[in-house]
Amino acid sequence: MNTTKLHIIAKALKKEMVRVGSVSLVNQAMQALQNQINQPQQPNHQQQLSNHLTNLYKKLEDSPVDDFSPAWRDAMEELSVSEEFGEKLEARVRGIFERNQITPQTALEEMKKLHEDLSGTETQLTGLVSGLEYFGVGEDELETNECEVGIIIPRAYVKDNLKAFGAELIEIEKSLLVFSELATGKREPLEIRQISSSELSVFLDYIPEIGACIAIAVERIVALYKQLLEIKKLKKDLVAQEVPEDKLTGIEEYAASIVSPKLDELANELMEKYGDHLDPARKNEVSIEVRRSLNKIANRIDRGFNIELRVSEQAQDEEEEVTEDAQTQAAARQQILDSASSIEYLEQVGEPVLFLPENSNETEE
Structure with missing residues (x-):
């Protein structure tokens, strides 16, 4: 991707991380889980964990990232951040707790890794946007009626x-x-x-x-x-x-x-x-x-x-x-x-099945 497109995508992702507050919410859930492990007899820690996760899932509902165009989603894959936003982040968090219902310590380690990934992405996006703005790299914005x-x-x-x-x-x-x-x-x-x-x-x-x-x-x-x-x-x-x-x-x-x-x-x-x-x-x-x-x-x-x-x-x-x-x-x-x-991003599945005629010398079967 070129720099102007990178700029506008990075800016949009940074804005979404701020809107959701994903770094903070994952950290709060992680702390509640740590308290639950340390004091398993205290039911309020489990309730706090549930509240933090519910709040995170609600923030991730209808994320604009889930409606990104195919090219923007490709860019997220290139940046290795596609699982840190929207429905993919929700699925990742839910998967951590579903896999480790009886092993909360393992869930905690995975949440720490997720928090580390999110914190790193937020820091790097902030630096990337600032650097592009410093060097005068424009954003890939469309003009009126374009x-x-x-x-x-x-x-x-x-x-x-x-x-x-x-x-x-x-x-x-x-x-x-x-x-x-x-x-x-x-x-x-x-x-x-x-x-x-x-x-x-x-x-x-x-x-x-x-x-x-x-x-x-x-x-x-x-x-x-x-x-x-x-x-x-x-x-x-x-x-x-x-x-x-x-x-x-x-x-x-x-x-x-x-x-x-x-x-x-x-x-x-x-x-x-x-x-x-x-x-x-x-x-x-x-x-x-x-x-x-x-x-x-x-x-x-x-x-x-x-x-x-x-x-x-x-x-x-x-x-x-x-x-x-x-x-x-x-x-x-x-x-x-x-x-x-x-218009959703469609991944190729298997071999082509359509061979529709495209030229005047081709005929419909």
Whole structure:
């Protein structure tokens, strides 16, 4: 990740640690547990421990970290702090006490280690943010009416090959350009905001109206794809049991048969919502291209790609006149915010099961 993105992520994580007070709450729970071990006959120590844990769990509910985009979650993995926030931290604490119900001393040692990890992370985040600010490194903030679409490409997909990576960027461009025409009637060249090399990621600059169209498409495909994860897990298990490949063909065909009709519905919905401004002849061509683009996006999500969207959260000035354009932009921003919160990070499970047609010379099975 680059420094501007690191800056804004580190600042958000630091803010969340302060909001939750995780270092202090874990320390309080640790002290109550120590008292319980020293004086097991005193029931108030156990009650204090329960109160501290309940308070911690309540603070961790609905943590904004749990709604971080795929790229931001990747960054947390790189920083080795993903288990120190939100639902993952809650699961870690609960796991300590569930594993050590009859061995409180072991639980205490694990809580000490957790407290040490949290204290270290808080200290380092504070130093990191201060250092970046000292050296004048900006934050990766979006300007007014700016939308960012990020595509995270698995290194294994392009085998770390520059030519393959370049070819994939061309395919990504082909997939996304049609949404520009659908939403605005024009195909503007895609502009790069940032590129990251830790994971091969490209972040593109859009206006919210186009971003909203892409957001709906990605949100629906991700929701649909989650239904296929169990099928992928089943296929992975069958491969592990050395079931012949020809016997697995039916699984792939069944998966595709679920997806294709839903993508047809999605393409029609997008055309109805955004395509009124297109003339009839062009509308039919765009409709076909939208359908192919949806296939491309679905195929890549099946192969471990992640797509995320961010948008500036511009507040309407009370004294500013609410124009029709302003209303359109506000609706587009809200659509992106709503969709982005529903687009989850998806880890690749087993081998791909979707092989949907992407080009005009391919035909649906």
